[in-house]
Amino acid sequence: MRLKEKTRENLAGYLFILPNLLGFSMFILFPLLFSLVLIFTNWDYLQGLKGLVFIGLDNVKRLIHDETVFLSLKHNVIFSVISVPAAMGIGLLLASLLNKHVYLKESIRTLIFLPYMSSLVAIAVVWRVMYNSSEGPINAVLRAIGISNPPGWLASPSWALISIIIMTVWTYIGYAMILYMAGLQGISKEIYEAASIDGASATKQFTSITLQMLKPTSFLIAVTLINASLQVFPSVQVMTNGGPLQSTTVLGLYIYSQAFELNQMSYSATVSWLLFLVIFLVTIVQWRTQKKWQDQY
Structure with a gap:
């Protein structure tokens, strides 16, 4: 019983922080990681993800x-x-x-x-x-x-x-x-x-x-x-x-x-x-x- 109560409390806590976590992931974490990937590519963003071309360290x-x-x-x-x-x-x-x-x-x-x-x-x-x-x-x-x-x-x-x-x-x-x-x-x-x-x-x-x-x-x-x-x-x-x-x-x-x-x-x-x-x-x-x-x- 105690284990179930603890699990419910943890689940409730995660649900409370879920909106903020989703916002952080969508608007901060994902753009940050994607910008890091862009360093090694040449991206024509008008073509979407198909425009990503790997060029190594040319940008650096x-x-x-x-x-x-x-x-x-x-x-x-x-x-x-x-x-x-x-x-x-x-x-x-x-x-x-x-x-x-x-x-x-x-x-x-x-x-x-x-x-x-x-x-x-x-x-x-x-x-x-x-x-x-x-x-x-x-x-x-x-x-x-x-x-x-x-x-x-x-x-x-x-x-x-x-x-x-x-x-x-x-x-x-x-x-x-x-x-x-x-x-x-x-x-x-x-x-x-x-x-x-x-x-x-x-x-x-x-x-x-x-x-x-x-x-x-x-x-x-x-x-x-x-x-x-x-x-x-x-x-x-x-x-x-x-x-x-x-x-x-x-x-x-x-x-x-x-x-x-x-x-x-x-x-x-x-x-x-x-x-x-x-x-x-x-x-x-x-x-x-x-x-x-x-x-x-």
């Missing part, structure tokens, strides 16, 4: 000699190296200010966090209009204050990637700020009071107490923002589509263009696995160094 060899791939990877690295620390730094500064007694703190916090919750495509469209080199409001303000030759922003190969990074940082700030505010509220005021009694300045308290106690929060923000920045795609596609002169081409956009513009599904899958390996290695390094971020663990 093509990847190794593809200069655009490494240019895109370089842009991804630059994007992450600049946008993540900038968003974390500004987010921490705003969180520290709003954690004190500030008038309309809740309203200001909501306004700063709102871009992160908004549609990234809509945000990119608005910023593209603002960045217009001839009629955009940003250059209009710069000319009004005496800058006769403002940057070309999205039309300039030198400024296009920086322009997208600025927009992305503006989007990420709210996320970092909210998490830092939660972390700050978890720090006991008694610690600051004891430091003040010992004669520690505000700067010393910030570096020795605030930054140290916020290490776990900083680790969480760094992991999530780095992974998000390495997968950047919609903002680049909407604002520049990789131009001008491939100055903003990133791996996500290159994968999309190979798959849906050039119908190179197999090569697109190969590049996507390169992106996966990059993100995987970065994540491994982050978890290996987490003890430096989370002293209490």
Whole structure:
């Protein structure tokens, strides 16, 4: 009897997780495994599975000699190296200010966090209009204050990637700020009071107490923002589509263009696995160094 009851309980449990398991298998596991198979094939997806032709490691060899791939990877690295620390730094500064007694703190916090919750495509469209080199409001303000030759922003190969990074940082700030505010509220005021009694300045308290106690929060923000920045795609596609002169081409956009513009599904899958390996290695390094971020663990 006990065996039958246990079997019924196990069956009921499996039935409960079955819908989620089916969804995971259909939309994540199967596409993942199929994309791995595509690396070794040349697939004309218009012919269905009949269009699969085994070609060995030709896609990998093509990847190794593809200069655009490494240019895109370089842009991804630059994007992450600049946008993540900038968003974390500004987010921490705003969180520290709003954690004190500030008038309309809740309203200001909501306004700063709102871009992160908004549609990234809509945000990119608005910023593209603002960045217009001839009629955009940003250059209009710069000319009004005496800058006769403002940057070309999205039309300039030198400024296009920086322009997208600025927009992305503006989007990420709210996320970092909210998490830092939660972390700050978890720090006991008694610690600051004891430091003040010992004669520690505000700067010393910030570096020795605030930054140290916020290490776990900083680790969480760094992991999530780095992974998000390495997968950047919609903002680049909407604002520049990789131009001008491939100055903003990133791996996500290159994968999309190979798959849906050039119908190179197999090569697109190969590049996507390169992106996966990059993100995987970065994540491994982050978890290996987490003890430096989370002293209490």
